[in-house]
Amino acid sequence: MSQRSEVIRLYKTLLHLGRDYPKGFDYFKTRLKSAFMKNKDVEDPGQIKAMIARGEFVVKEIEALYMLRKYRTLKKRYYES
Template identity: 70%
Template structure:
């Protein structure tokens, strides 16, 4: 459980950082935000810690 919550924190930090960086996206922050959300939701059911680490690395 500890590793899962650690990975959850990493994923949330990644999301927040990307959201922050997306404010200056050339096509607009709203466009970036919707694409970012879709990308994260696509993988929301991944439970394997190794797979999650691979996704974070991308």
Template identity: 70%
Template sequence: MANPFRAEVKQLYKALLFLGREYPKGADYFRERLRAAFAKNKDMRDPDKIKQLISRGEFVVKELEALYYLRKYRALKKRYYEAE
């Protein structure tokens, strides 16, 4: 039986991998942690638990995007506004 969440999990993994390129501690650090997190849950069969893990992953995507936007905002603010 094929896992109905396989495509969604792969898409989440790719999105996180893409976002990890700019991670403050480095892409290699992020990739190792991401791989370990997905490997830890690779044998999960409970659909409700899988949905919960996917929603947690989507939350992490949103948090990373917010982190990057904040970093860019601070860089622009520092560049264009005088120190207070």
């Protein structure tokens, strides 16, 4: 897979995850776009690969936060705090 398609896939994945962001989708979308636009001129393949790896780490962190939020919600429903 080319680096360009990996970056696009990462952007779409993050955009999809942003739908449930606590501060709202518009806030997430503008921050995501500015982060990607800031690095649009990078041409070094090694640096691009490192940024993709960092982006995938961010995806995992966001997913973990969403799972934690779901767990806490379910726990509140069934147990008294």
